[in-house]
Amino acid sequence: MQQDGALIRARGLVKRFGGFTAVDGIDVDVAPGEAFGFLGPNGAGKSSTMRMIGAVSPPTSGELRVLGLDPSADGPAIRARLGVVPQTDNLDVEITVEENLLVYGRYFGLPRPLLRERARELLEFVQLSDRAGDRVEPLSGGMKRRLTIARALVNEPDVVLLDEPTTGLDPQARHVLWERLYRLKQRGVTLVLTTHYMDEAEQLCDRLVVMDKGRIAAEGSPAELIRRYATREVLELRFPVLEGQPGPERYVPDLDPVVRQGAVERVEVLPDRLLLYTPDGDAALSAVTGSGLHPLSSLVRRSSLEDVFLRLTGRTLVD
Amino acid sequence: MAARDAIISPGALAVAEQRLTAYRHFWRSSLVSSVLEPALFLAAMGLTLGVLVDRGTGLPDGVAYLSFLAPGLLAAAAMQLGSFESTYPVLGAIKWQKTYEAVLATPAGVRDLLVGHLLYVAFRVGTSAALFLGVLVLFGAADSLLVLLALPAALLTGMAFAAPVTAFSATLENDPGFAALQRFGILPMFLFSGTFFPVAQLPAFFEAVAYATPLWHGVSLARGLALGTIEAGPALLHVGYLLLWSVVGAALAVRTFTRRLVT
Numbered sequence: 001m002q003q004d005g006a007l008i009r010a011r012g013l014v015k016r017f018g019g020f021t022a023v024d025g026i027d028v029d030v031a032p033g034e035a036f037g038f039l040g041p042n043g044a045g046k047s048s049t050m051r052m053i054g055a056v057s058p059p060t061s062g063e064l065r066v067l068g069l070d071p072s073a074d075g076p077a078i079r080a081r082l083g084v085v086p087q088t089d090n091l092d093v094e095i096t097v098e099e100n101l102l103v104y105g106r107y108f109g110l111p112r113p114l115l116r117e118r119a120r121e122l123l124e125f126v127q128l129s130d131r132a133g134d135r136v137e138p139l140s141g142g143m144k145r146r147l148t149i150a151r152a153l154v155n156e157p158d159v160v161l162l163d164e165p166t167t168g169l170d171p172q173a174r175h176v177l178w179e180r181l182y183r184l185k186q187r188g189v190t191l192v193l194t195t196h197y198m199d200e201a202e203q204l205c206d207r208l209v210v211m212d213k214g215r216i217a218a219e220g221s222p223a224e225l226i227r228r229y230a231t232r233e234v235l236e237l238r239f240p241v242l243e244g245q246p247g248p249e250r251y252v253p254d255l256d257p258v259v260r261q262g263a264v265e266r267v268e269v270l271p272d273r274l275l276l277y278t279p280d281g282d283a284a285l286s287a288v289t290g291s292g293l294h295p296l297s298s299l300v301r302r303s304s305l306e307d308v309f310l311r312l313t314g315r316t317l318v319d
Numbered sequence: 320m321a322a323r324d325a326i327i328s329p330g331a332l333a334v335a336e337q338r339l340t341a342y343r344h345f346w347r348s349s350l351v352s353s354v355l356e357p358a359l360f361l362a363a364m365g366l367t368l369g370v371l372v373d374r375g376t377g378l379p380d381g382v383a384y385l386s387f388l389a390p391g392l393l394a395a396a397a398m399q400l401g402s403f404e405s406t407y408p409v410l411g412a413i414k415w416q417k418t419y420e421a422v423l424a425t426p427a428g429v430r431d432l433l434v435g436h437l438l439y440v441a442f443r444v445g446t447s448a449a450l451f452l453g454v455l456v457l458f459g460a461a462d463s464l465l466v467l468l469a470l471p472a473a474l475l476t477g478m479a480f481a482a483p484v485t486a487f488s489a490t491l492e493n494d495p496g497f498a499a500l501q502r503f504g505i506l507p508m509f510l511f512s513g514t515f516f517p518v519a520q521l522p523a524f525f526e527a528v529a530y531a532t533p534l535w536h537g538v539s540l541a542r543g544l545a546l547g548t549i550e551a552g553p554a555l556l557h558v559g560y561l562l563l564w565s566v567v568g569a570a571l572a573v574r575t576f577t578r579r580l581v582t
Contacts, residue, residue, distance in 0.1 A: 017582070056423050058581070076428065077426070079424060080425075091416075091418075091421070095344065099340050102340075103336060103340050104425070106333035107330060107422060108425060135344075155425075
């Protein structure tokens, strides 16, 4: 492994499909041992970026080095040291759980006795030992996902690429998965993941970039991004919805005095509620009620990456 | 690196190994079906219809119909298996199960996928043909052990279909294309390319069409070897024509795989 600098380095990286630009000139550096995330909504260019890093999709233009190598020239050598968890599971459903690991290891030229040993360890790691001899087909979504992760580790990769690792899983399965990925990170494996879940990005990523429409809108640790682009707290206000009346935006002018007082820095309008960005949510709520406004309900919470995204793009992450 | 650049590379062998691992789960049923179908044709046409043919004007050179039919069926069965194994399994691996995507994330490449697939199909066609030959011997339909020479002819016939059908499958978005292939390609060839009767029986135009089909060359090669009647010139022509379909088909498949999978 290189000691100096980035495991992954992109400069002005572009991917076009015909006339459509999926990735529009991004710069990325991923350091050894970190968990790096691409956060953005569907269609932001995250998966296209991951496929270029995975040396399976040739970049249209720009510079890309992965593990110090050029993906267009050294694809096999790069892929030998990567583990890939794609967006939709592509396990071989005709064979057993254990066989999926054994046959996959053969693509990396690993000998069978070593693979049997490694399959045993990996199935233990992803808590599937008791299903080793079962066919893949009837496994739950969470189990298939864990098997896909085990399969990505069969070559003991330096970098694991995870594209939307927990999309479609129930909350419990997601937490099991996050915990396993955290352990991987502790072992020194570099993780690169995409997600459109802010909680996932906050849980797993040391550093992330916010992607929107093929571009990088911001970069930093989750805490930094929240500090830079949001306030400490958010006050969410819901108002009665009246048939034929405009939505919550009609209350915005009423909030002007509160904003002028400095209790609220910024107001965002969502279809069903108002978000008031403020250093102190409870104080802001008193100011709001003090000014004669009476919301149907209110909620004070910490700012999240969702708020960062809203600020940067004017849209929410999950529509 | 040298091993990786070989046509039968470690990556290609790993692809074949994955398919064989799956095959271990369903080999019994597959063997039954790949032997039973030609055996039923052999019984129905060879033993019953064949008696009428032999009692009537008969075949040129006085060949018994069963001996005429058996190597033809062997080649036709190889065509069917070689084609079928290159339709749903290939499109499924590209589109539905996406197992090719999983393979391409490893050091293996598009060419390994294709070569590994064809190795597996060769194994399937070869073992099915061998088993069918065993049935022939049991039927007493083998006049001499020359019939065993029909095995490599059947294998070559299977590959002459497997390679171009694989190329075709990689261009499809969905499976209706397979029904068209069966209806307008495989079935007419099965019926009219010399499996059941000499193509000289066909009207002149269709006879010429039959000579252009790879199945006619496969059937003629298998039959000529099995009956010990083939001469070097025609044999080389048949082998050359079947190889041409295999090689051009494989080259096209590399292109259609690359276009489909490397985006």
